[in-house]
Amino acid sequence: MPYRRLYILQIWLRRLFLLTLAALVLLTGLSFYQGTMSWDRVGRMAGRMTGLPGLPQWRVAIIAGHRGFDTGAVCPDGLMEVQVTQAVANRASKLLQAQGAQVEILDEYDKRLNGLAVDALLSIHVDSCIDLSGFKVASGSETVIPEQDAKLVSCLKDSYAAATELPLHPTTITRDMTGYHAFQRVADSTPGAIIELGFLGGDRDILVNGQAQMAQGVANGIVCFLQSRPEATATPATSGDEPLPSPTPGPE
Numbered sequence: 001m002p003y004r005r006l007y008i009l010q011i012w013l014r015r016l017f018l019l020t021l022a023a024l025v026l027l028t029g030l031s032f033y034q035g036t037m038s039w040d041r042v043g044r045m046a047g048r049m050t051g052l053p054g055l056p057q058w059r060v061a062i063i064a065g066h067r068g069f070d071t072g073a074v075c076p077d078g079l080m081e082v083q084v085t086q087a088v089a090n091r092a093s094k095l096l097q098a099q100g101a102q103v104e105i106l107d108e109y110d111k112r113l114n115g116l117a118v119d120a121l122l123s124i125h126v127d128s129c130i131d132l133s134g135f136k137v138a139s140g141s142e143t144v145i146p147e148q149d150a151k152l153v154s155c156l157k158d159s160y161a162a163a164t165e166l167p168l169h170p171t172t173i174t175r176d177m178t179g180y181h182a183f184q185r186v187a188d189s190t191p192g193a194i195i196e197l198g199f200l201g202g203d204r205d206i207l208v209n210g211q212a213q214m215a216q217g218v219a220n221g222i223v224c225f226l227q228s229r230p231e232a233t234a235t236p237a238t239s240g241d242e243p244l245p246s247p248t249p250g251p252e
């Protein structure tokens with residue numbers, strides 16, 4: 001009786017479908033309950049995938065320090081700064097994408113930096129191969145969005161310290177950091193920071209074996225900023241040092 005068999009098969013297929021649906025609903029509900037999923041995140045995921053205006057979209061750029069240019073600091077045994085910056089940039093990027101952010105990983109002197117307008121820019125570097133320990137975070141000294149830059153820096157400091165348990169290195173931030181080239185190249189509206197993850201010498205162990213924690217700290221810091229960033233107080237471009245171009249005289 002082939003018809004009867006078909007009928008039974010149909011009933012079982014329907015049950016299987018309903019069961020799968022119920023499991024899906026249950027799993028989604030559980031994710032929301034545990035806080036691993038939220039409407040915010042669903043919205044950002046949808047925004048990233050569809051690119052529809054109106055849906056929230058986070059755009060993040062991460063510079064893998066020295067990539068495409070040189071090795072950065074090097075230890076006598078050959079451990080290079082760029083190996084660490086690239087690995088941490090890749091890991092942080094994946095973590096941010098899982099939060100629904102659209103992430104670009106850039107070279108040190110990437111062409112895309114010119115006029116780059118994103119919600120957050122972070123450049124990842126590592127200090128020299130000397131026997132010191134600690135990390136540093138700074139933003140550009142010349143900025144028209146000081147509140148946003150400061151918030152990004154403080155979020156990164158807190159999250160990175162929590163994830164890695166590294167101390168903040170007390171040495172004053174150098175001009176290399178506050179005058180960092182990328183800050184001058186991106187759009188005025190782009191909040192930016194630079195982090196020195198640690199010292200290639202004294203922090204070698206975590207720099208080589210603890211890249212997951214470092215990336216988590218970096219990603220958490222960026223998410224902290226994106227979730228709580230202060231409103232951009234639109235400072236008119238005319239308040240800068242650049243004089244306005246004098247009006248061209250009309251035809252006489």
Ligand SMILES: [Zn+2]
Binds near residue numbers: 065066072073081
């Ligand atoms: Zn560097």
